Amino acid sequence: MYTRKNVLVYFVVLLVIQPCICLDIITRTQPLKDGDVLISEGEYFELGFFSPGSSSNRYVGVWYHQIPEKNVVWVANRDSPVKNTSGVLSVDGTGQLVLFYSRTPQILIWSSNVSGSGDGRFSAKILDTGNLVLFKDEYSEKNVIWQGFDHPTDTHLPGMKIGWNKKTGENKFITSWKSPENPGTGQYSLKFDVNESNPQLFIYNGAERLMRVGPWNGVTFSGYPEFTVSGPDQVAKQVYIDNEEEVSWYYTINNPANVSRFVMNETRSVAQRFNWDPVTQKWYPFWTGPDDSCDFYRHCGAFSTCNPANVGAQGCECLPGYESQGNPLRDRYQCLRKSEALVCGKGEGFVEVSGVKVPDTSTAHLESDITLKACNNLCLKNCSCTGYTIANISNGVGCLTWYGDLLDIRQYSDGGEVLYVRVDHHELVGSKKRVLRVLLPVLVAILLIIIAFGYWLLRKKKKRGGSKRLELFNSLENSDERGTSSTGVHCFPLSIIIAATNNFAFSEKLGQGGFGTVYKGKLPNGQDIAVKRLSITSSQGIGEFKNEIILIAKLQHRNLVRLLGYCIQQEKMLIYEYLPNGALDCFIFAKKMVLDWQTRFDIAMGIARGMLYLHQDSRFRIIHRDLKASNVLLDASMNPKISDFGMARIVGSEQNEETTNRVVGTYGYMSPEYAMEGHFSIKSDVFSFGVLLLEIISGRRNNSSFDAENSLNLIGYIWDRWLQGTPLEVVDRSLGESYVVDEVLRCIHVGLLCVQESAVVRPTMSEVVTMLCNERTPSSPPEQPAFINRATGYFGPVRSSSSGNGAIAVAEMTISMIEGR
Missing domain, CATH: 1.10.510.10 (Transferase(Phosphotransferase) domain 1)
Incomplete structure (x- = not known):
């Protein structure tokens, strides 16, 4: 039984014990103290204080809410640690997000450093994307005055832009931690090269280029073919922007439950793309870079490709028309053009090298809105042009041409681009002969198969009875024993159709047109159907009839009529779903x-x-x-x-x-x-x-x-x-x-x-x-x-x-x- 004294003690305990904050908003009157957490509305991410590894320093960070291990994806004060547990994250009256010690007088540790916020009511909110946003008055995208995604740390999340502003020069990129115990700005980074007319994505070790992820090819980056726009990677799309204001890139995920992150580590294999497996409760490394020696920038010399499958010379091999001048490629000596080669007005041309990361575009020239043939002619008429490729750019198709060394090329077993390398007449003819030697046996084999198949088909056609119309149709669409054709629709016997339509009774007639009459019918299983009975004098011949079957059978959409089958006994009929x-x-x-x-x-x-x-x-x-x-x-x-x-x-x-x-x-x-x-x-x-x-x-x-x-x-x-x-x-x-x-x-x-x-x-x-x-x-x-x-x-x-x-x-x-x- 409760007494007045017990109730009083209960309320005193409630006042003394401060529960964990589980909201998603920070305001001036509702700050975030060390020990509290903010959880996003969909419970995907949380914001709070943490200490990395064995360090006693405290940082404000964002991590996944529903994943057991604490993988921090963003840090506010990465270079300004809190030395004890008295830190408070709040919003002040000037519209700044501030981190300070709670003791008096307050000591500022970190702030969002927003300029010109103006007057208003300011709040901060953790979103389901992992983005911490500072906004004015009510939350909406237009009211956001600062966001954590504009200040990334070591993790690239879906929806987070990497890129640079051409007008302000601001560059947004991800940078590794210094160590597992220190999230401060490390030495490895992923960012665009801002000094190029043809933007490329690089992994840097300090100021040194460690790996060239490459230029955008319209689907992904040339040096990142594994990062596709669909499939098991569960990436909905990649978005690349290159206009007068910015060059940037981000990706999105089909479903927020499909957790994916791109991390810059502080180790040698610095870049990794992870997908979370909810079954095994583990992170699955989908991509790592640099992954092998060929990933390292300019591992091989000029005019050479790097293929990790090649055991010799550390995977390096000269391009067509080039040869090593007595020095091993592992010492990075350049491949030189063959001494007898003449490539200026002497019948020269281009050899296709497919499945590669295109050369470094730092010195390449880009021409927009140009075809492959025009690109070929453009490079051919300039004797200094060493190669070209077709590139997808923001406003269409472009032509990339090189007028010097072809650097940092690597071969892929799957994916990659096509590079056209300038060679002399002899190399060009030899290349065509080599292709012919490979293709000729294949073509002969295909021809023999076609002849054998045609002979078998002719024999089968002679053995089978039936009308000429039936033979012509079945030569394309052979039905199996169950009456199901290769198109996936059913071949109905005429007896079934006659019974379904009550012998094409006038009372079942739905309509009539130039190709025949449409009847309502009912199959033995009770399904209502519509039978399109083509008249003998119909202008729709066997070609149109087959066309309609093959087309509709391959189309699946809620706003297209569904074809159930066909009948080709004595006359042509199409069986559709009945639409009342x-x-x-x-x-x-x-x-x-x-x-x-x-x-x-x-x-x-x-x-x-x-x-x-x-x-x-x-x-x-x-x-x-x-x-x-x-x-x-x-x-x-x-x-x-x-x-x-x-x-x-x-x-x-x-x-x-x-x-x-x-x-x-x-x-x-x-x-x-x-x-x-x-x-x-x-x-x-x-x-x-x-x-x-x-x-x-x-x-x-x-x-x-x-x-x-x-x-x-x-x-x-x-x-x-x-x-x-x-x-x-x-x-x-x-x-x-x-x-x-x-x-x-x-x-x-x-x-x-x-x-x-x-x-x-x-x-x-x-x-x-x-x-x-x-x-x-x-x-x-x-x-x-x-x-x-x-x-x-x-x-x-x-x-x-x-x-x-x-x-x-x-x-x-x-x-x-x-x-x-």
């Missing part, structure tokens, strides 16, 4: 159901994301070529799915456009360069999306008539209202006033940007998605659209290309064959 709400055109044109604005906007965003996947995020760059309202299907939740890939084309990832004599697509959605010249690109799909977006907003088809006198179509009508400053007049009247005005105006703006006449000025689908998601109005005004009136002759009666899956009203006129000029 049918095609989009039934809603926006036939008014099957009035869609509110939010639903329309969500549908437009879904279509945009699906097209972005096709253009950029899938394994192949795919141009759809027939995007329209009837080829967008809606599932039970009104999520859009792009369908009908019979006309789609795969193009190279670096390919901008193609030209065809067979123009396919739908009137009203086809871009001018495609309709008139046969040129199609991802910008052709952008035009089609723009038309579709304007149709979703207006509820009218593009080929509808809006003004008989001026013969305006939808694009012309909206453009006319845009110029008159009354764009909201085009909004579907069924919406009434129930829409977000700014959002509608932004969508109209984006739609007009997509249908601009010039393909060059149209945005990409990536930019379209960004503009639609952004609450701000797009910065650039639209230029005049293409086909703004019906008098252009762009409309006319031709065959409809295809039908979608669902209740489809085919009203578009599709072009099936035009000879391009």
Whole structure:
């Protein structure tokens, strides 16, 4: 039983015993004393006082909260230790983060040294990134006036920049501790060379270059190929910045739970990249540098490469066209050009040396926005040019040329760059012969395999019965015993399809188009399907049929229709997932159901994301070529799915456009360069999306008539209202006033940007998605659209290309064959 005396004693004890602070904020009235800790909001990092090793000195540092061993990643007062446990970290009234002894009078040990903080309420906070920030008033990035990440110590954390400011000359880099007992500024550092026009990352021992990590190659640093942007390393991306203000680099991690750190040690193997293994509760060293003798700066002489796999001469070997002049390379004597070599106007050229760290770029010359061939010619016409390479720079592709010694080159077993070394005519011919001697047996072997395979295929084809169409298809896509093709989709027997559709009953018919009829069906397992039955007279041949199967089977996205299988017995059929709400055109044109604005906007965003996947995020760059309202299907939740890939084309990832004599697509959605010249690109799909977006907003088809006198179509009508400053007049009247005005105006703006006449000025689908998601109005005004009136002759009666899956009203006129000029 509690008495008044017991309660009094209890409260006195609470006043005497000070509990550990577990907040993440320091203020003037709430300082951090020795023995207290601050823990970040997500409990990833903590800030407090510590003593390294056997030292009795006290330091303010940051370490991981949930990792048993205390790995300190940042130290505030690394060169100004606290000599006892009376240290206090606080914020003063001038906006400084200060460390001082608590005794009177207070003795300042360390401060953030912020200038011009002004008046306000100042606080410090430890973030989940490990960054200690000092801010004014409420916390936000714009209110931060000082941060620990701008003053790194020995550890490079995700999100922490390393680099230098070109205007102020400030250089941010990491430096090792002096010893395990002393976190003071040590002798080893990782930083950019600030005296170079071509910035490189170096590991230094004091002022001496210990290892050249190299220049940026667009993915990582030339001398750091292991630090990739994806994979088991769990690095989301590396960001390299080189502009008028700064040169800097940082990396990010996919998940904060994936703990990674880059440390400069005080030992000879100074740089290490660690990943934390939560299973073994240990740090895994992912990369160490210098790791071998070839990592050390200029281990070999000029015009030589270093390969640790070579046992002779400490891994050093002369470049093509060079030879050692009687001295071992281990003594770092330079390789010299072969005495008889003539490399100026005597038929010389370049030999490719691949998988290397490119030479020291301190004296290299950089030309931006130049192709590989132009780079070759640039170096070839200057007799002093000893080699070149193509480099990725901030604004595109550049050409690096060397006009002197080629220094500090090393060979990698995996990764690395390609260096082109200048050699004389004899060396060039010899190199080509050596390549031919290696490739010729390989080519002969490949040719024999192709001949043998062709013979086997022909024999198999003769033995097998069936139609010519079946043989042609199976020559590419052979099905296994279970009916599953190499594409991963199922090959259905005709009997299953007949039973599923009730022998293609009229009551199961969903729609009809130029390529045939679509039926609803139900498989024996109860799954609803949509069967696209190609008519005998369909313009979609076996090529388009195979194209649609192969393409859709390889695409996986929530806004693309899913192909379940196909049937090629007697006739061609495609089996899709059944989408109960049918095609989009039934809603926006036939008014099957009035869609509110939010639903329309969500549908437009879904279509945009699906097209972005096709253009950029899938394994192949795919141009759809027939995007329209009837080829967008809606599932039970009104999520859009792009369908009908019979006309789609795969193009190279670096390919901008193609030209065809067979123009396919739908009137009203086809871009001018495609309709008139046969040129199609991802910008052709952008035009089609723009038309579709304007149709979703207006509820009218593009080929509808809006003004008989001026013969305006939808694009012309909206453009006319845009110029008159009354764009909201085009909004579907069924919406009434129930829409977000700014959002509608932004969508109209984006739609007009997509249908601009010039393909060059149209945005990409990536930019379209960004503009639609952004609450701000797009910065650039639209230029005049293409086909703004019906008098252009762009409309006319031709065959409809295809039908979608669902209740489809085919009203578009599709072009099936035009000879391009």
